Amino acid sequence: MNREGSFAEKIHTYVAMIPFGRVMTYGQLAALAGSPRAARQVGGVAHYGPEGLPWQRVVNKHGGMAAGFPGGPSAQAEMLVAEGVTLNAQQCLDIERLIWWPPEDSD
Numbered sequence: 001m002n003r004e005g006s007f008a009e010k011i012h013t014y015v016a017m018i019p020f021g022r023v024m025t026y027g028q029l030a031a032l033a034g035s036p037r038a039a040r041q042v043g044g045v046a047h048y049g050p051e052g053l054p055w056q057r058v059v060n061k062h063g064g065m066a067a068g069f070p071g072g073p074s075a076q077a078e079m080l081v082a083e084g085v086t087l088n089a090q091q092c093l094d095i096e097r098l099i100w101w102p103p104e105d106s107d
Contacts, residue, residue, distance in 0.1 A: 007033050011045045014102060018057040021083045022100035023093065025061045032102070043068060056080055063095035 005013075010033035018024055026039035026046075035041065039061075046055050047068055056079035059065065065073035077091045085093050 007035060007038070007041065008045045008049070010034070011042055012049060012053060015046075015049075015053045015055065015058060017102050018054055018100055020054075021085055021098070023057045023059050023063070023080075023085075023095070023098050024100055025059060025095070027061055028099070028101075029058065056083075059093065059095070061095070063093040063098070065091050 011029050014024065014029055014032055026042040027036070029042045030036055030038040033042075042058070043066070046058055046066070049055065056069070056076045059076075065076045067073060069076040073091060077087055080093065081087060085098065087093050
């Protein structure tokens with residue numbers, strides 16, 4: 001990915017790359033976009049971001065669903081389950097198994 005561009009543009013680019021059935025965290029996206037302490041800002045980008053991106057694949061650092069997801073955390077969980085992701089009783093996924101990192105040449 002080109003290092004130029006706004007923080008939001010970088011987030012959009014990385015989110016668009018997340019493969020089916022895999023996830024990235026807010027903090028991970030913030031760090032990749034050059035602002036490692038801006039996980040909350042990633043949430044704002046997601047809230048106002050363009051439709052059509054796989055926002056359901058962005059979770060918290062514990063593998064939990066987003067409280068601000070359109071339709072609520074249960075809607076996000078349903079979308080991930082439809083991708084084959086298994087959740088526990090607390091609607092959390094196995095972050096260590098499902099976390100995805102973009103190829104190094106994508107930045």
